[in-house]
Structure formats: C-alpha cells, structure tokens
Amino acid sequence: MISVSANGKDFMSAACVSRLGVLFNCDCMDLLSTIRNSSIDMIFCDPPFNLKKNYNTKRFDDSMNDKEYLEWAYSWMDECIRVLKLGGSLFIYNIPRWCVQFGAYLDQYLDFRHWIAICMKNTFPRGKKLYPAHYGLLYYTKGEPKTFNKLRTPIPTCRHCGGEIRDYGGHRDKLNPKGLNLTDFWDDTSPVRHRKFKKRSANELKPIIPERAILMSTSHHDIVLDPFGGGGSTYIQAELNHRHWIGSEIGDCTPIIRRLSEHGKFESGNISRTILDVFEQYRYEPGAGAISGEYKPLTTQESLDAAIGSGS
Numbered sequence: 575m576i577s578v579s580a581n582g583k584d585f586m587s588a589a590c591v592s593r594l595g596v597l598f599n600c601d602c603m604d605l606l607s608t609i610r611n612s613s614i615d616m617i618f619c620d621p622p623f624n625l626k627k628n629y630n631t632k633r634f635d636d637s638m639n640d641k642e643y644l645e646w647a648y649s650w651m652d653e654c655i656r657v658l659k660l661g662g663s664l665f666i667y668n669i670p671r672w673c674v675q676f677g678a679y680l681d682q683y684l685d686f687r688h689w690i691a692i693c694m695k696n697t698f699p700r701g702k703k704l705y706p707a708h709y710g711l712l713y714y715t716k717g718e719p720k721t722f723n724k725l726r727t728p729i730p731t732c733r734h735c736g737g738e739i740r741d742y743g744g745h746r747d748k749l750n751p752k753g754l755n756l757t758d759f760w761d762d763t764s765p766v767r768h769r770k771f772k773k774r775s776a777n778e779l780k781p782i783i784p785e786r787a788i789l790m791s792t793s794h795h796d797i798v799l800d801p802f803g804g805g806g807s808t809y810i811q812a813e814l815n816h817r818h819w820i821g822s823e824i825g826d827c828t829p830i831i832r833r834l835s836e837h838g839k840f841e842s843g844n845i846s847r848t849i850l851d852v853f854e855q856y857r858y859e860p861g862a863g864a865i866s867g868e869y870k871p872l873t874t875q876e877s878l879d880a881a882i883g884s885g886s
C-alpha cells in the first residue's frame with residue numbers, strides 16, 4: 575500500500591490501487607501538493623460546474639459565488655500547470671460560462687489547442703438565454719505537444735436504415751477506410767438519459783470523452799491524472815488503454831472501486847516505479863495489499879463485493 579504526504583501533512587493512504595493506477599479519497603489540492611513538478615503527461619478535469627448540484631457529500635460546495643468558484647478553480651489549475659510535463663496536455667470540461675474564464679486564465683501559462691464543443695441533448699434554456707446545446711472541453715498543452723495522435727471516427731450511418739448519411743460531394747471513394755478525421759465538434763458523446771438504458775450515475779461522462787482525450791494526447795504507459803474522480807470514467811479508460819493513472823475523489827470512492835473491479839482491473843498490491851516516482855514523499859509497502867482508510871482489505875472479488883456491498 576502507498577501513503578503520500580506533502581507540505582508537512584500527515585501521510586494519507588490510497589483508497590485503492592489498481593493494475594496501473596492509484597486513487598486517493600481526498601481533496602484534489604492535497605493530492606496535487608504531493609506531486610512533483612513536471613511529472614504528469616496528461617490531466618483531465620471534469621470539476622463540479624457550480625450549478626448547485628447535489629453530489630451526496632458535504633465536503634465541497636457546488637453553490638459558491640462566482641468569485642469564489644473562479645478562485646478555487648484557478649488554485650487547482652495552478653497546480654495542474656505545475657505538475658504537467660513539458661509538452662503535456664491539460665483538458666478541462668465545463669459549461670461555456672466557465673470555459674471562457676478558464677481559457678483566459680490558462681492562456682497566460684499554456685498553449686491553446688482547441689475548444690472542443692461537446693454536443694448536449696435534452697438540456698433546457700434558463701431565463702433570457704438560447705437553448706444550450708454544447709459544453710466545452712478545453713485542450714491546452716505546455717508548449718508544443720509531445721504526443722498528438724490523430725484519431726478517426728466511424729463514417730456516420732443512419733440508425734434506422736444503416737445507410738451512410740452524407741455523400742461527401744462525390745468523393746466518397748477517397749475517404750480513409752478507417753473513418754473520418756476527428757473534429758473539434760463531438761456530437762456522438764451525449765449522456766444516455768433514458769432510464770431504460772442508463773447505467774451510469776448522473777455525474778459520469780460518457781467514457782468516449784476521456785478516452786478520446788487520452789488516446790489523442792498520450793502514449794502507452796504515460797501518466798494520466800484526474801483530480802475529480804466522480805464515477806471514475808477517466809481511470810477506467812486509462813486502464814483499458816494501458817496508461818498509468820492517479821486520481822482523487824473527495825466524496826465516496828466506492829463507485830469507482832466497484833467500476834474498476836467490474837472491468838477486472840482491480841488489484842491491491844504492487845505499484846509501478848513510474849507512479850511512485852511522481853510523489854514527493856511517500857511510504858510504500860510492496861505487496862502489502864491492504865486498502866486502508868475506510869476500505870477493508872480487498873484481495874479477492876468476493877471480499878471486494880462484500881466490502882462495498884455491491885450485491886449483483
């Protein structure tokens with residue numbers, strides 16, 4: 575098990591350790607303060623949007639005034655900028671209202687790459703406003719990106735007849751058979767809202783969003799950091815795509831642990847040197863395997879199920 579400490583604070587134990595990553599049940603500022611300068615390849619942030627949402631925890635407030643929210647956001651952004659490697663990437667997902675302000679702040683320190691418009695369906699207009707149809711995914715790098723993988727998306731087809739939707743102006747035969755170049759407008763990423771199909775909790779992103787960010791900006795075994803764990807979408811995608819990951823979640827970490835275990839990626843025990851080297855000060859007992867803090871030692875699927883009470 576690993577415990578980390580920084581700024582003279584007590585050592586805090588990880589909430590869980592997976593094959594490639596480690597999760598802490600803490601305020602992201604505590605985690606970030608333990609991380610060395612220029613040690614992370616990619617950071618994905620999906621913070622609360624300050625929309626008075628109930629996150630089932632009293633450990634943070636989603637109804638700050640604008641100034642407080644921005645000051646809070648700038649504090650974790652400063653830390654993200656500090657821990658990012660040269661050429662590393664920072665993604666921040668938020669509503670346009672905050673993306674505008676975040677962009678103006680980040681522009682002082684990082685290089686703007688994209689404002690990716692993520693299409694939102696089933697939202698509703700408030701007051702004298704247009705119908706909001708997208709959220710923003712800001713994409714910044716620290717200098718020239720060290721990794722940029724061009725992604726492709728399948729050629730869109732009609733969900734009723736299966737035929738292709740566009741004719742590509744008579745140039746269909748020149749399209750790459752692997753699909754179309756990914757653009758900065760993602761309209762295939764809406765959350766599933768119909769109860770019948772909904773398996774994720776309200777806060778979880780469709781996994782394709784962090785997955786694309788990871789695939790676009792990192793290579794195998796790079797380190798991905800997500801300070802706002804939520805349901806753990808980023809961690810699952812990092813695992814599945816063979817990237818190391820580090821995370822924090824201030825609320826309940828059980829849903830993340832459950833999801834990791836469902837993907838068969840949960841192991842307690844050894845942590846790679848790649849991850850250990852990221853922390854300023856740590857204690858590590860190789861193979862100790864005990865998940866400390868509020869979680870019981872979890873070494874098998876059965877004990878994991880019992881500890882988190884997942885039942886089926």
Ligand SMILES: C[S@@+](CC[C@H](N)C(=O)[O-])C[C@H]1O[C@@H](n2cnc3c(N)ncnc32)[C@H](O)[C@@H]1O
Pocket residue numbers: 600601602603620621622629631634777778779780801802803804805806807808822823824825
């Ligand atoms: C929008 S959700 C993230 C969802 C996640 N991207 C996913 O797809 O599963 C934001 C999360 O940040 C957590 N959070 C809020 N403030 C935090 C803080 N200071 N440190 C760590 N986590 C925090 C909340 O508890 C919430 O679970």
